Amino acid sequence: MFLSTVVRRCGRSAVRQFSSGVDIKTVSVVGLGSMGHGVAQLCASSGYNVVAVDINDNVMKHAQQAIEGSLLKLASKKAAKEGTDEEAAKAATYETLGRIQMTSDVGAVADTDLVIEAIVENLPVKKKFFGELGGIVAPHTILASNTSSFPITEMAVASNVAERVCGIHYFNPVQLMKLVEVVSTEYTRSDIADAMVDFVKVS
Numbered sequence: 001m002f003l004s005t006v007v008r009r010c011g012r013s014a015v016r017q018f019s020s021g022v023d024i025k026t027v028s029v030v031g032l033g034s035m036g037h038g039v040a041q042l043c044a045s046s047g048y049n050v051v052a053v054d055i056n057d058n059v060m061k062h063a064q065q066a067i068e069g070s071l072l073k074l075a076s077k078k079a080a081k082e083g084t085d086e087e088a089a090k091a092a093t094y095e096t097l098g099r100i101q102m103t104s105d106v107g108a109v110a111d112t113d114l115v116i117e118a119i120v121e122n123l124p125v126k127k128k129f130f131g132e133l134g135g136i137v138a139p140h141t142i143l144a145s146n147t148s149s150f151p152i153t154e155m156a157v158a159s160n161v162a163e164r165v166c167g168i169h170y171f172n173p174v175q176l177m178k179l180v181e182v183v184s185t186e187y188t189r190s191d192i193a194d195a196m197v198d199f200v201k202v203s
Helices: 034-045 057-082 086-097 123-136 152-159 190-202
Strands: 002-008 026-030 049-053 100-103 114-117 142-145 165-170 179-185
Touching: 002 190, 026 034, 034 049, 034 057, 034 086, 034 100, 034 114, 034 165, 057 086, 057 100, 114 123, 123 142, 123 152, 142 152, 142 190, 152 165, 152 179, 165 190, 179 190
Parallel strands: 026 049, 026 114, 049 100, 114 142, 142 165
Antiparallel strands: 002 179, 165 179
C-alpha cells in the first residue's frame, strides 16, 4: 500500500525546518544524469547545500557544465525580463554553483539530511544501493528515490530504515516543471511524508 501526492512547486526560497519538525539543510543527489543534475540544480537554486554524486567522472563533468549553462541561461532570461543587471544575475548564478559539491564518493552523503537517488532505472541495482545507504547515513537522514517505474516499498525494505524512505518523482525538465509526485509507503513516518511535501513545494 502506498500514498501518492502530486505537489505543485511554488519556487520560494528554501525553508530549513518544516512544520513537521523535520530539519533539512543539506541535500544529496546520487546519479547526475539528466534527472539527477536537474534535481541538484533545483535544490541549490532553492538555497540548499547540495552534495552531487556520480561514480562516473565524465557524467559528473557533463552535469557540472549542464548546471552552469542552465543557470546562466535562466539568469539571463530573468534579467532581460525584469530589466535588471545581467552581471548581478551572473554573480547569483555562481553563488548557486558554490552551494554544489561534486564528488564520486558515495560516502559523502552520510551526514546530509536528505538523499535523493536518481541512478540507473534497474530495480536490483536500486535495492542494493538503498541497502548500502541504510548502512552509512545518519539516523535522521531521509532517503528518497526519483523513480517512476519501481515500487518504493521494495527499496524501503531493502534499506532497513523503511520508516525514513519515500519517493520524490520529479518531471523532466526538472528546472521548469512545477509538478512533483511524493510517494509514501505503509512504512513511511507521517512527519517525513509531510516534510517531503513541504520540501518540494518550496524547492
